[in-house]
Amino acid sequence: MIKGKSLIEVNDFSLEEIDDLLSFAGKIIDSEKNYSGLCKGNLIATLFYEPSTRTKFSFESAILRLGGQVIGFADAMTSSVSKGESLIDTIQTISCYADLIIMRHPKEGAPKLASKNSSVPIINGGDGGHQHPTQTLTDLLTIRQLKGPISNFTIGLCGDLKFGRTTHSLTKILLKYPDINFVFISPEELRIPEYIKEGISNNRYQETFSLESCIDTLDILYMTRIQKERFFSEEEYLRLKDSYILDMNIMKMAKNDMIVMHPLPRVNEIATEVDQDDRAVYFKQAKYGMYVRMALISKILGKGGN
Amino acid sequence: MINVSKLKKGIVIDHIKSGNGYKIFSQLGLDKLEDTVVLLKNIPSNKMGVKDLIKIENDIYLDLTVLGLIDSGVTINIIENGQKKEKIKLELPKKVYGILKCKNPRCISTIEDVGDIEFTLVNPSTKEYQCEYCHEKTKL
Numbered sequence: 001m002i003k004g005k006s007l008i009e010v011n012d013f014s015l016e017e018i019d020d021l022l023s024f025a026g027k028i029i030d031s032e033k034n035y036s037g038l039c040k041g042n043l044i045a046t047l048f049y050e051p052s053t054r055t056k057f058s059f060e061s062a063i064l065r066l067g068g069q070v071i072g073f074a075d076a077m078t079s080s081v082s083k084g085e086s087l088i089d090t091i092q093t094i095s096c097y098a099d100l101i102i103m104r105h106p107k108e109g110a111p112k113l114a115s116k117n118s119s120v121p122i123i124n125g126g127d128g129g130h131q132h133p134t135q136t137l138t139d140l141l142t143i144r145q146l147k148g149p150i151s152n153f154t155i156g157l158c159g160d161l162k163f164g165r166t167t168h169s170l171t172k173i174l175l176k177y178p179d180i181n182f183v184f185i186s187p188e189e190l191r192i193p194e195y196i197k198e199g200i201s202n203n204r205y206q207e208t209f210s211l212e213s214c215i216d217t218l219d220i221l222y223m224t225r226i227q228k229e230r231f232f233s234e235e236e237y238l239r240l241k242d243s244y245i246l247d248m249n250i251m252k253m254a255k256n257d258m259i260v261m262h263p264l265p266r267v268n269e270i271a272t273e274v275d276q277d278d279r280a281v282y283f284k285q286a287k288y289g290m291y292v293r294m295a296l297i298s299k300i301l302g303k304g305g306n
Numbered sequence: 307m308i309n310v311s312k313l314k315k316g317i318v319i320d321h322i323k324s325g326n327g328y329k330i331f332s333q334l335g336l337d338k339l340e341d342t343v344v345l346l347k348n349i350p351s352n353k354m355g356v357k358d359l360i361k362i363e364n365d366i367y368l369d370l371t372v373l374g375l376i377d378s379g380v381t382i383n384i385i386e387n388g389q390k391k392e393k394i395k396l397e398l399p400k401k402v403y404g405i406l407k408c409k410n411p412r413c414i415s416t417i418e419d420v421g422d423i424e425f426t427l428v429n430p431s432t433k434e435y436q437c438e439y440c441h442e443k444t445k446l
């Protein structure tokens with residue numbers, strides 16, 4: 001049962017709870033109108049200690065589409081935080097007003113600290129580069145909606161696999177599902193960490209530098225951007241930032257039913273010409289992100305049934 | 307001069323890896339004790355080459371967690387009436403509170419007063435513990 005639970009990292013939910021959540025999201029997608037008043041009368045706080053318009057809009061659209069109401073702030077400068085109030089005090093206060101708190105914070109572990117000091121559940125909307133569980137749920141819902149059951153496919157993860165936590169948490173959760181093969185595509189400097197690979201049996205993954213060499217084997221291609229803030233030197237960033245650019249020439253080599261995912265925002269790694277291809281699903285993925293948040297919010301508030 | 311070899315009542319921390327003696331001495335706050343405390347450094351040892359050793363001439367409360375974290379190889383002998391009454395072998399604690407600090411500058415604990423952080427043992431061979439907030443590994 002998800003009711004009343006906080007979501008700090010994906011592991012907080014069992015596989016059963018996740019599947020339950022995804023199938024509820026599927027129901028919402030099929031008949032959204034039936035759920036438009038589900039959270040009427042609920043007040044939900046969105047506390048964004050660092051700006052992230054994308055994530056904030058996704059959560060707030062989800063709340064409003066369920067008929068709920070929102071209070072909150074978009075960055076720490078306009079809030080009581082700028083007056084020096086501690087996170088613990090802010091959370092203790094807001095949890096008196098709201099039924100649920102969604103927060104994003106630049107410091108790792110802030111949502112965990114909040115959940116220990118809150119009388120209402122907390123959803124982690126991202127804590128620095130640490131955890132972003134609703135992104136992972138978004139990815140799972142996208143796969144489920146577009147590729148059927150989460151099993152028996154080959155996924156290629158491409159880009160910054162060293163610092164990109166999205167790919168780490170997606171890999172970790174996919175390992176719990178049957179018959180999934182991984183292809184890790186990255187420059188030498190940005191390879192997937194050993195501790196992630198340790199959990200995968202040898203015949204289930206391969207590593208390569210070349211997207212062209214493996215794209216024809218993929219059912220899903222998950223592209224990520226190479227983030228500037230992860231690099232110590234400007235020089236290294238400039239050298240690696242355009243390591244991969246997916247364009248129509250490369251797309252020609254891919255399967256007809258492969259899907260291209262991306263957590264967005266993109267920089268250069270997917271040429272805009274690819275957007276017209278039916279296999280490019282990253283904007284659809286953003287929409288699924290809103291649906292999975294609708295399902296999550298309702299379930300935590302105990303409105304999602306069983 | 308105190309007689310370091312004959313202890314009537316107290317605690318002997320033996321087989322301390324050379325160099326760890328002073329760390330244990332200061333972490334346990336033995337400098338603040340009124341009792342007689344002896345720290346011996348670099349004593350010849352058959353097993354260890356050289357070792358450190360601490361004798362405390364009283365029966366005090368020992369924080370075994372701290373000891374385990376600094377040097378889990380030590381042996382602790384409780385002495386009563388000049389006899390070994392009890393010998394304690396150390397194990398690394400699974401969870402540690404209030405001794406370790408998170409060194410990750412991106413961790414919430416660096417800007418917020420979070421109280422004692424719970425650290426969980428993740429690698430006994432390297433004595434690495436994980437911060438409950440940011441999951442970053444650290445050791446003493």
Ligand SMILES: [Zn+2]
Pocket residue numbers: 109408409410413414415437438439440441442
């Ligand atoms: Zn930490």
